[in-house]
Amino acid sequence: MRKLGAIEAGGTKFVCGIGTEDGQILERASFPTETPEVTMKNVVSFFEGKDIEALGIGSFGPIDPIVGSPTYGYITTTPKPHWGQFDFVGHMKKHFSVPMSFDTDVNGAALGEYTWGAARGLDSCMYITVGTGIGAGAVVDGKMLHGLSHPEMGHILVRRHPEDTFEGFCPYHGDCLEGMAAGPAIEKRWNIKGSELTPDHPAWEMEAYYLAQALMNYVLILSPQKIIMGGGVMKQEQLFPLIRTKLSELLNGYVQHPSLSQHLDQYIVYPELGDNAGLCGAIALAKLALEGEEGATIG
């Protein structure tokens, strides 16, 4: 059994793990996100002597995931102190000479759900996380979505709810999706943590109003075969039926497909890998690196 290394690098903590090619997690540890010096020392120590054959890294961003780019493998322009222009892959390569794959945490999570979770057997899916920020990744035709760079879907424009006077907290766009619907927006708007609001509080109708708009645009632009929604805010299960109903109203029958007209409850779902979506995503990235290496050797 080959051992795969996985790093889910978040703004608050790094989760490191050892997994197998069928997505099982054998071991894990987590470390707070401090300076790169401190955190990476913990990360490297974790993997030492564990004989990993590949490494997958799903990271907070913005990052450069474009193979061949001069800054491939870097965390790039993050406002997070000390981490801007950090050569993540380069640092790991100094310590481990194994194939590596590097992408956003959400592209990784989409790949994990595509490989072992809710989107198994499909060609495409999206993974959206709604937490302290909003981010999304996608698998299109079996590959993670890239272009100019990686997507930044959390910052799309939304229409203001008619009863909402909250100005939005995104430092770049004010009232974009993240600015209006990430966890901190809920807390600032209602002066109470989202986790302390009752399930019938009007906050959730408003939250669903924004998230359904985002899904409308994602569906019309990307046409994913499955939409997976995770992150702290999505633990509020009452959001799912609210979002499905509002999306259905917004689409208004325009896109004719059974997934949208009859099976929305199977189309918009919580991650099948649950809280392991991120770490399993990084394991899936490692598996991809291993297969890529083998493909290259054979080819």
Added chain:
Amino acid sequence: MRKLGAIEAGGTKFVCGIGTEDGQILERASFPTETPEVTMKNVVSFFEGKDIEALGIGSFGPIDPIVGSPTYGYITTTPKPHWGQFDFVGHMKKHFSVPMSFDTDVNGAALGEYTWGAARGLDSCMYITVGTGIGAGAVVDGKMLHGLSHPEMGHILVRRHPEDTFEGFCPYHGDCLEGMAAGPAIEKRWNIKGSELTPDHPAWEMEAYYLAQALMNYVLILSPQKIIMGGGVMKQEQLFPLIRTKLSELLNGYVQHPSLSQHLDQYIVYPELGDNAGLCGAIALAKLALEGEEGATIG
């Protein structure tokens, strides 16, 4: 020299052509879009005796472009009388036993620009048409974007311009992008055809306001390497600088990439294939069909 057949099937007219593998158009003819019986008779006659080795069809929609689906090759739920559930590929297969490729007109145009036009040498691009409707297609990692079905990007949600009281004309969504920014919206809002408005008319600032919002969302969701904007409305050249400026304001430096920060004039462009974008797209689809056939034979 091998001859490729191409059909650009629009709601008003069908353009048929014969092209070469390097994208040259050797011959063309156009026919009004009447009933399938009348129009398809003209189409079939055009290609008879021309010894085409493959056929590409870029069609108005909605269509089913998903190979393997029971209704692959059909125009599906179009409101256009007589064309709903028309088996386009099936009809052509009865007359010509050559490899065929079938997609939306805009996915075809994106492929054409990717193969021979403004996006040559890149991995991804988008083609947006702004005319009697708004549609967009995309090439992602060298392949046309599909998922649940094909994208329907013209119907995404936009924020209303503060001075705009026009209700929108989309029968499904009222004031979605198409409802607010397609040619008929301009005409209904200002009671005059867009082509008769002066270049400094406030209509264009408002038009750019909506189109820049759409581009903001396309960039954040798809991250295309090039955005190509065609169609009748985009013949108003003054729109391009207006759209670029507004997009830049909306993004507000969030996505750091030279294409967005320094080279927007080369990032958002008019089709390099000009009015041939659609027909060349269909030729590119035919080329794809030919290569797919040969790939299948070799493989």
